[in-house]
Amino acid sequence: MAVEIPAGATAAGRTWPARYTIDGTTLKLIVDLSPQVVDGQTVTPVFPVVADPRVTSGWSIYTRWSRGESRYIANSPVYVLVSALSSAGCGSKWIRTPMQKAVCLGVVNVTAWQIHKTFQTARNNNGCTEVKFDYTGGLDGWRWYTRSPTCRN
Incomplete structure (x- = not known):
């Protein structure tokens, strides 16, 4: 089982700090709603603020490329x-x-x-790329995406 790094998002589309804590046998997702300093300015969250943890289990292996890596591969x-x-x-x-x-x-x-072409589409949409393999190493699928805590610059 894997639990990805959490990230919150405000109604304005700004990412917002989130973290996990463990309380006994309970995994808790905490979203910090206090004002944040961004580029030297204090910013408050625009509600609602959402945080969708992604939990996966099974036999798949995901290889993910950031926006910059997707651009590099798309151009090569x-x-x-x-x-x-x-x-x-x-x-x-x-x-x-x-x-x-x-x-x-x-x-x-x-x-x-x-x-x-998926890498090129990710590049054209400022997105990331994901390739999925099954447990034997066989190719199981691929996609481009933009909205996910795993899609970083």
Whole structure:
């Protein structure tokens, strides 16, 4: 089980400090509603202030890239290298016929391109990117997102 770093958000869309405390066997989410100093100015929260903790459990592994990392990857041809390395697996002894090899190459290259396009969409929307793998290391999905405590600069 994983509990991500908490973050609150005001009605104005400003992130607001939050933290966890443990009281016996209870995990408590605390959002500090006191005024904060931001860029030399005192700011008070615009209500309502919400905090949605994200708790995950299971066999998935999430790899997340920040806004800056997503921009960097979107602007680079790294998908070509990933695609080439992944395509090498299409020549393995378990993929025997030319048709199977062709399908494998097509799937690998289309998937690499789609993931690259996801990084570009994240870049264009000032967002972050997430790739999900199952417990065996197999690719299980990907997405771009902007609203989450894990999407940082």
